[in-house]
Amino acid sequence: MNLFVEPFVNNIFMQRALIAGILVSISCGIVGTYVVLRGLAFIGDALAHGVLPGIAVAMLLGIPGIYGAALGAVVMIAGISLITRKSRLSSDTAIGLLFVGMLALGVVIVSRSNSFSGDIVRVLFGEILGIDNQAVIIQLIATLVIGVTAWICARPFLLLCFSPEQAQVAGFSAKLYHNIMLALIALAVIVSFQTVGTLLVFGMLLAPAGTGALIARRIEAMIAWAAGIGSISVYFGLLISYYFNLAAGSTIVLVAVTIFFVVLTAKNIQESRKQTVGQPNHG
């Protein structure tokens, strides 16, 4: 039993990592649920990488990366909405180009710095074991903001998942609440880059919420499952990385993705058993 608790009792950095990781799981669980249900995965991915040049500039200027990340996210959201409105190309092509362009720009900027590879790895994969109290507090505030906003907007968000047209007809501006949703995704991405990094935050957005979608029967339950599975992934990911000396952020995401595929397989087996028993629900 001690094996499961000791690393966290004896090491303050492991405690901080666990708390920050659970907070990331809660915010990504809420936001990721809407990303999965509304098919916004690609926008989420683009946002996660679009913040890179902002962080790079901040690093070069010696200011906290989070400000740069925020600026990068604002540019990315503005770019996405401009391109989807003005371009005749399908939005995924436009978003894809914007995302690759921003990623390349980020790498170009970081390559100016002396410790290039160290910096880029830190930004992409986070340093959950090296975060300080201030980062944990920022993460806590962001999680509260995301939680309260999602609670207030629960009805229009549910309607948007159901049908943006029904949201509009029910008197909730589909555009306004879509933009609030994008802002929440951006916030989750911005504050999570210090813990799991910009590359892996995407995994924390999708994997636990994807698992939740397979299990839950209500959207609230899906959020709870996502946050819970994310937190379990953080705990076991940290533990595994501690004992086997692996990269912590990546191990956490790997656990979350593994859980997703295990549940998916179990669900498929369950479904095919149901079908062989033979009582289709349709008719």
Next chain:
Amino acid sequence: MANSSLPISKPSDVLVYARNLDIGYRNETIVANMAFELKRGQSLALVGVNGSGKSTLLKTLVGLLPPLRGELEVVGAQPGKTPRQIAYVSQFHTSGFILPLPAIDAVRMGRYADHGLLGQMGQEDEELVRESMQRMEIAYLADQSLRSLSGGQQQRVYIAQALAKRADLLVLDEPTGGLDAAGKELYQTAIQEELKRGASLVVATHDIQDAIACDIAMLLARKVVAYGIGREIITPDALLEAFGIVITLNEQNHRLTVVEREHGHGHGEDHEHR
């Protein structure tokens, strides 16, 4: 005539009022210069092929598309300004299959417009929700996930959602698509009750019989081919213009007969019609 500043003289029981109305998308007018009105308790059927402007008109009525030109008043205001008074069932529900949502929660959404962001739903709302589900005979599916239901069952849920709203105006886009015979009958009964209650109905339909059952019918083919009392305006000539085919309705055996297609070839296909 196209002057929108002309004084409007319309009785207070008019729920939808359109004059010189052009509908369509930003760069494309679909139907121009429409004029029609709908009184409280009346029903209007829109008939036409795909792309004829039926859905465009419905979307304009509920405020999803802005009118391109002319005058349009819906429940005493601009379209989209009275969300509590208008219920809408659209043709396509894209996300019904991923969203984890029990059928009863989907019907509850019909009450959201009345309560806004944070208003508490009460006993009265729950009763309306239950009653609407009973009217479509889906009360037994209340706790089942929407994504596990068949297409026809889902369509009943969407209709129940619209009924739960207790709207003044029901705007329905091919609501009987996917419904079985029993579902269609429940739908017809529910609509008759809604009209009796004083609600009005605008419905897009491919079913000529349904159209004739409405108080007013409008035949669309990217223009208004005919507008008036269904039985009077749905003539073989009007159908030829709207559909490119001649359909005759035999009153005795209730069969629709397709006599002729656009290029004059006789087909004589019989379509049984209940």
